[in-house]
Amino acid sequence: MPMTREKLGGFISIVCFKGVITGMEEALGERATSIALISAGRTRGKNLVTELGLAGSNPSLEDLASKLDFALGENGTRLCKVDKIEDNGDTIKVYTHETVCSAGEEQGSSRKCTYSMGAVCGAIETIQGKRYRPKHTESVLRGGTHDVFEMSMIG
Amino acid sequence: MAQASMLTEVVQKFVTATPDIQGAALVTPDGLSLTSVLPGSMDEERTSAMSAAMLSLGERIGQELSRGIVDRIVIEGEKGYSVMVSCGDDAVLLVLAAKEAKQGLLFLEIKRILKDLAPMVS
Numbered sequence: 001m002p003m004t005r006e007k008l009g010g011f012i013s014i015v016c017f018k019g020v021i022t023g024m025e026e027a028l029g030e031r032a033t034s035i036a037l038i039s040a041g042r043t044r045g046k047n048l049v050t051e052l053g054l055a056g057s058n059p060s061l062e063d064l065a066s067k068l069d070f071a072l073g074e075n076g077t078r079l080c081k082v083d084k085i086e087d088n089g090d091t092i093k094v095y096t097h098e099t100v101c102s103a104g105e106e107q108g109s110s111r112k113c114t115y116s117m118g119a120v121c122g123a124i125e126t127i128q129g130k131r132y133r134p135k136h137t138e139s140v141l142r143g144g145t146h147d148v149f150e151m152s153m154i155g
Numbered sequence: 156m157a158q159a160s161m162l163t164e165v166v167q168k169f170v171t172a173t174p175d176i177q178g179a180a181l182v183t184p185d186g187l188s189l190t191s192v193l194p195g196s197m198d199e200e201r202t203s204a205m206s207a208a209m210l211s212l213g214e215r216i217g218q219e220l221s222r223g224i225v226d227r228i229v230i231e232g233e234k235g236y237s238v239m240v241s242c243g244d245d246a247v248l249l250v251l252a253a254k255e256a257k258q259g260l261l262f263l264e265i266k267r268i269l270k271d272l273a274p275m276v277s
Contacts, residue, residue, distance in 0.1 A: 029215035032208045035186040039204035133187050154159075154187065 041118020095146040175256035206249040246276040
């Protein structure tokens with residue numbers, strides 16, 4: 001049986017999570033850290049939707065946004081809020097806010113979402129059975145209303 | 156960028172026509188697979204992320220420890236070699252070779268395939 005925390009429960013502070021990221025960046029460099037965190041996020045997203053029985057279910061984008069928000073948002077693991085998903089042909093745009101990656105950053109920070117973006121991407125890939133290359137295109141830290149992940153289909 | 160099928164053809168030909176080469180993968184600098192010809196036991200997604208991260212880490216080591224521009228990362232194990240090398244600015248090439256491979260020839264073959272692949276991924 002997995003070890004649980006009787007008094008502290010299942011959540012940790014954003015400060016500690018950000019400490020992991022900045023510590024990795026210090027030791028490994030920004031790019032290697034980003035690759036590792038996106039990859040970790042993808043695996044997390046994939047496992048999460050598989051555990052929820054959503055793998056291969058391929059719902060409408062509206063339904064997909066709502067399912068992701070349920071899994072990752074206020075009632076889920078609180079990684080981020082997923083507001084909407086837009087289909088632009090070969091790419092889809094996922095609009096999120098309150099992402100853990102942007103939390104705690106100053107306005108104007110160059111910080112990009114890695115783990116959050118990977119998790120959203122991995123979840124959508126597993127639900128739809130497609131593969132995407134994600135890119136963080138708009139940020140709440142740089143004048144955007146959302147953290148937007150643009151995902152191009154790669155197969 | 157060239158079609159995935161064209162990249163696969165070049166990489167497949169490289170793996171099958173070059174002695175002692177056991178597999179190869181072409182991945183984006185952010186760790187996503189473009190094409191790969193790998194032994195069945197290897198997870199393509201994980202291998203791609205590892206290769207890109209490893210090359211990036213090697214480049215950081217080169218910079219941080221004043222070793223200059225990194226030509227390639229070579230991991231020599233008891234069963235063979237893993238070689239990671241930049242393929243222009245837009246891709247990373249991973250090559251797996253048997254222990255019996257001659258290093259000089261291996262690097263020469265890698266140099267040759269990079270000349271073919273680089274224009275296709277730019």
